[in-house]
Amino acid sequence: MRVRTSALVAAAAGCTFGWSGATVVGASRSGATNEDTAECTLYLAPSHASPDHVGIYTGQSLESDSPLSRAPNAALHLLHLAEKEEESEQSGTSRSLLRDMSHSVRQGAGEGTDASHETQTRWLLLAGVRTLAKSHASGHGNVHMDESSELLPRKGGTVKMRTTRFVPAGMELLLGQGGKHDLRRDQVKEEGDDYEQADKIVDQLYQFLDKHRDLSPERQEQVLEFITKHVLAAPVDYDDMDDTEDHDTDDEEDQENISQLMPKSVGKLNYVHGNSEKGNTGGTFAYRNPHLVVPMAWLKKYGQCYDGIPNTLEWATSKITGAGMGVIAKRYIAQDSWILPMPLLHLPDGISILHGHASKQEEMVAEPLFNYCFGHEESTVLLCPIGSGYSQYINHGSKDEANVKIVWSKQEWHQTNHLLQSKNLTELAKVQNVGSLVFDLVSTKPIKVGDELLLNYGDSWAQAWEQYHFAHLERGDDPTTPGTQQDQPDIFSHYMEVPDELFPQAWRNLHT
Numbered sequence: 001m002r003v004r005t006s007a008l009v010a011a012a013a014g015c016t017f018g019w020s021g022a023t024v025v026g027a028s029r030s031g032a033t034n035e036d037t038a039e040c041t042l043y044l045a046p047s048h049a050s051p052d053h054v055g056i057y058t059g060q061s062l063e064s065d066s067p068l069s070r071a072p073n074a075a076l077h078l079l080h081l082a083e084k085e086e087e088s089e090q091s092g093t094s095r096s097l098l099r100d101m102s103h104s105v106r107q108g109a110g111e112g113t114d115a116s117h118e119t120q121t122r123w124l125l126l127a128g129v130r131t132l133a134k135s136h137a138s139g140h141g142n143v144h145m146d147e148s149s150e151l152l153p154r155k156g157g158t159v160k161m162r163t164t165r166f167v168p169a170g171m172e173l174l175l176g177q178g179g180k181h182d183l184r185r186d187q188v189k190e191e192g193d194d195y196e197q198a199d200k201i202v203d204q205l206y207q208f209l210d211k212h213r214d215l216s217p218e219r220q221e222q223v224l225e226f227i228t229k230h231v232l233a234a235p236v237d238y239d240d241m242d243d244t245e246d247h248d249t250d251d252e253e254d255q256e257n258i259s260q261l262m263p264k265s266v267g268k269l270n271y272v273h274g275n276s277e278k279g280n281t282g283g284t285f286a287y288r289n290p291h292l293v294v295p296m297a298w299l300k301k302y303g304q305c306y307d308g309i310p311n312t313l314e315w316a317t318s319k320i321t322g323a324g325m326g327v328i329a330k331r332y333i334a335q336d337s338w339i340l341p342m343p344l345l346h347l348p349d350g351i352s353i354l355h356g357h358a359s360k361q362e363e364m365v366a367e368p369l370f371n372y373c374f375g376h377e378e379s380t381v382l383l384c385p386i387g388s389g390y391s392q393y394i395n396h397g398s399k400d401e402a403n404v405k406i407v408w409s410k411q412e413w414h415q416t417n418h419l420l421q422s423k424n425l426t427e428l429a430k431v432q433n434v435g436s437l438v439f440d441l442v443s444t445k446p447i448k449v450g451d452e453l454l455l456n457y458g459d460s461w462a463q464a465w466e467q468y469h470f471a472h473l474e475r476g477d478d479p480t481t482p483g484t485q486q487d488q489p490d491i492f493s494h495y496m497e498v499p500d501e502l503f504p505q506a507w508r509n510l511h512t
Contacts, residue, residue, distance in 0.1 A: 071389030141176025350382025398453025458497025
């Protein structure tokens with residue numbers, strides 16, 4: 001798409017007009033508003049871009065290239081995702097969900113592999129904003145994966161997300177072209193580019209109009225109408241173009257699209273540009289999709305702080321020897337306090353998908369993701385936290401040491417928690433809404449500043465870890481923490497246990 005924006009200014013060069021001084025409501029780039037002082041940086045709430053799904057919204061205005069979460073999500077290597085096996089209806093659905101949430105990395109020579117591994121595609125599960133943010137049909141987005149994210153083919157890594165443009169408070173976060181749901185990229189790319197071009201034109205028009213403040217408001221409107229209707233929407237005359245220029249037959253259609261995106265009055269132009277006292281700052285995309293920018297009152301009623309209690313949690317080195325990273329309290333947390341939402345990926349046939357695969361050496365190797373999921377001894381269902389990075393770094397504590405627990409969320413919009421719990425596994429497998437099920441993390445005792453958050457993973461996990469630990473000691477090895485050395489055939493693997501009273505009866509398909 002090539003709209004010659006310089007021609008727009010030239011077309012209006014003979015016209016002058018003044019500033020409208022329109023008063024509008026919104027967030028300002030320069031001045032703080034009530035929205036800018038919201039406690040939560042991000043909110044987990046029902047999506048407007050993809051109804052019946054969960055989405056992520058900004059709780060305050062974010063400048064371009066702003067980091068999105070204080071805790072990076074783990075990128076987990078999926079060892080067997082590409083392998084083709086006979087699949088049940090449930091396992092086929094589980095694999096499909098995992099692929100939708102994954103990022104492919106090409107693995108070549110020089111990466112610690114032999115020749116047989118050259119040019120293989122490896123899959124990494126990318127949780128957090130990368131999974132929960134939705135895509136718009138236009139392909140337009142406002143977030144992307146940070147280049148500093150460490151995505152190693154066989155070792156996993158960490159995922160960090162950043163904004164790609166200024167995002168006003170209350171706007172839903174959207175993945176741009178190439179996002180996980182962007183399957184129609186070729187068809188929608190042009191419209192996504194149209195928003196970019198329209199924003200550039202709005203900026204040029206604003207600068208031009210700001211230089212000519214001497215004309216009446218009526219004259220201003222006439223000039224804007226001339227530009228949008230007779231310049232932008234004008235047919236492309238290819239006969240007048242230089243022979244050296246590329247002739248894109250789609251230019252005429254694209255210019256018409258941009259014309260439709262433009263503000264239709266000077267006051268709205270000022271609003272869309274966002275450089276007034278109360279400008280929108282979300283550009284033409286937010287202007288044309290106002291439902292994606294919600295009031296803070298709506299977020300506070302229907303949403304939850306994505307990273308938990310504001311300014312309370314810290315991602316830091318665990319105080320447990322060999323445990324790696326953990327979650328530390330920066331502020332005092334009273335007993336029975338809500339701490340963090342944990343949206344879940346539900347895998348009806350998760351046990352067989354993530355555990356019990358045979359490698360080429362005919363050794364049983366579990367997926368690293370297996371250690372990050374919740375399960376129950378009477379079911380094949382696994383529930384894997386895919387929200388804030390904090391939820392992936394809460395370490396195990398004994399019954400006496402644990403200071404947090406999981407409960408089903410009672411948030412008003414989490415009605416699906418109760419609806420899905422009554423479905424059998426065949427019905428559950430048909431539900432593709434990632435994040436429809438949500439645990440809340442709640443404190444079980446007072447947590448002091450500097451204390452590490454510890455969750456009891458269950459008796460069977462503790463017993464399995466003890467056996468694994470002593471088996472390594474007997475061989476003279478240093479026992480490793482769960483899920484760290486993915487190339488070892490005897491890596492520790494065990495899901496975290498869902499307390500019996502929380503696990504739905506309808507999901508219990510195994511007899512012990």
